[in-house]
Amino acid sequence: MVQKIGNTGTDATAGGRRPERSAKSPEQALSALMRLCARAERSSGDALRLMRRWGLPDADARRVLARLVADRFVDDARYAAAFVRDKMRLSGWGAYKIRATLASKGIDSGTIDAALSEAMSGADMHERLSALLSRRMRSVKASSPYDLRAKLMRYALSQGYDCATARDCVEELVKVADTDFF
Numbered sequence: 001m002v003q004k005i006g007n008t009g010t011d012a013t014a015g016g017r018r019p020e021r022s023a024k025s026p027e028q029a030l031s032a033l034m035r036l037c038a039r040a041e042r043s044s045g046d047a048l049r050l051m052r053r054w055g056l057p058d059a060d061a062r063r064v065l066a067r068l069v070a071d072r073f074v075d076d077a078r079y080a081a082a083f084v085r086d087k088m089r090l091s092g093w094g095a096y097k098i099r100a101t102l103a104s105k106g107i108d109s110g111t112i113d114a115a116l117s118e119a120m121s122g123a124d125m126h127e128r129l130s131a132l133l134s135r136r137m138r139s140v141k142a143s144s145p146y147d148l149r150a151k152l153m154r155y156a157l158s159q160g161y162d163c164a165t166a167r168d169c170v171e172e173l174v175k176v177a178d179t180d181f182f
Helices: 026-039 044-053 058-070 076-091 095-104 109-119 122-139 145-158 163-180
Strands: 002-005 010-013
Touching: 026 044, 026 058, 044 058, 076 095, 076 109, 095 109, 122 145, 122 163, 145 163
Parallel strands: none
Antiparallel strands: 002 010
């Protein structure tokens, strides 16, 4: 029995699961990935995960990936550089968080290092973190300078900034806030 769920037009079986998809052929996978990669950057790891989900055998997936790389639809260095720029500028992420995310996407460490060194400098990271923490400080509820310092440090580290840069930025902000905040 198939029933409609809401007005989204998606079908579900009685158990609430999606119906089984048929496995894609290598030609279908290549065509679909060419369309996806033409719209947005994808890493080789993303492409392999998609093909695995589509039920493509590993040998066929490797051949399709080799073709995508040869035709420059997939380029891990280009993907890493775009990812670093976007996450630094739009999300305010630090190097550690960017590095961990790219590594989880299957990008090798040399490519990650090259993309990070191209996009950031130490002074730039300090400036970005100071701006991020000053915005965050407006919404933090702290009862003492110690409490404020701890909350800002936790936030800076969770955003992927190194401990020394985070400590320097937090100390600068807490000194200024010490006279105004409490």
